[in-house]
Amino acid sequence: MFIKCVIGGILLFIGFVGHTNQLYVAVASNFYSTLQQISSEFTASTGLKVVITTHSTGTLYAQILHGAPYDIFLAADQKRPDELVKKGIGESKFTYALGRIALGSIESFPEPTTEDSLKKSFRYLAIPNPELAPYGHAARQVLTTLNLWQPLQKKIVMGENVGHTFSLLATGNVDLGFISLAQALSRTNRTNTWFWKVPLALHDPIRQDAVILNKGNMEDAKRFAAFLKSPDVRSKIRQFGYDLPELPR
Numbered sequence: 498m499f500i501k502c503v504i505g506g507i508l509l510f511i512g513f514v515g516h517t518n519q520l521y522v523a524v525a526s527n528f529y530s531t532l533q534q535i536s537s538e539f540t541a542s543t544g545l546k547v548v549i550t551t552h553s554t555g556t557l558y559a560q561i562l563h564g565a566p567y568d569i570f571l572a573a574d575q576k577r578p579d580e581l582v583k584k585g586i587g588e589s590k591f592t593y594a595l596g597r598i599a600l601g602s603i604e605s606f607p608e609p610t611t612e613d614s615l616k617k618s619f620r621y622l623a624i625p626n627p628e629l630a631p632y633g634h635a636a637r638q639v640l641t642t643l644n645l646w647q648p649l650q651k652k653i654v655m656g657e658n659v660g661h662t663f664s665l666l667a668t669g670n671v672d673l674g675f676i677s678l679a680q681a682l683s684r685t686n687r688t689n690t691w692f693w694k695v696p697l698a699l700h701d702p703i704r705q706d707a708v709i710l711n712k713g714n715m716e717d718a719k720r721f722a723a724f725l726k727s728p729d730v731r732s733k734i735r736q737f738g739y740d741l742p743e744l745p746r
Contacts, residue, residue: 525573555629568713596703636675
């Protein structure tokens with residue numbers, strides 16, 4: 498158990514007691530539902546309960562710098578895990594998934610089959626905050642590549658992260674939204690949105706790295722890392738809408 502407080506808008510962790518039979522995982526919001534699905538298997542095989550905290554990669558990174566007692570960080574980019582390794586906070590970094598983004602639309606709006614949907618008349622387009630969320634950074638790259646970033650400025654609504662962006666879309670507050678392909682493929686989301694799978698050529702690869710945090714429960718974090726690299730789990734990650742990196746030989 499740990500104590501949280503907020504000072505100046507930053508979530509601080511000022512103390513915690515023990516990690517007995519629990520593994521604390523910080524995960525980028527795009528991978529949250531996938532992690533919920535697969536972590537139960539880890540718990541069943543190890544007896545360790547996986548305690549999940551989710552937010553944008555940038556927000557979780559800031560929490561870790563301020564002492565959040567996570568054991569392993571599953572980011573949506575490589576930059577923040579790299580920084581944690583450089584700062585001596587993390588180690589054993591590896592890529593666990595390659596993210597894909599989709600352009601979703603509400604049912605009352607025409608199904609987006611190409612980027613032409615972005616050139617039609619619509620009210621608002623939601624994207625995750627590019628400064629905090631790698632999926633938002635990728636969405637901005639897509640719009641920039643299509644020469645639409647500046648023309649659409651007045652219609653863009655920033656979500657805190659890709660989860661918040663999907664909520665804006667699913668509730669009908671926006672007509673279009675850049676979300677993760679995993680969200681678009683989810684059974685619970687399928688009836689709420691249509692989607693267009695964005696071609697990889699329109700943005701840089703979204704390499705999602707995990708890093709073990711060296712002030713936490715490193716032994717069990719390494720067990721969880723090995724679990725993520727196992728063939729069965731990698732197959733499930735692909736089914737949830739991600740591409741897979743090649744594992745080191």
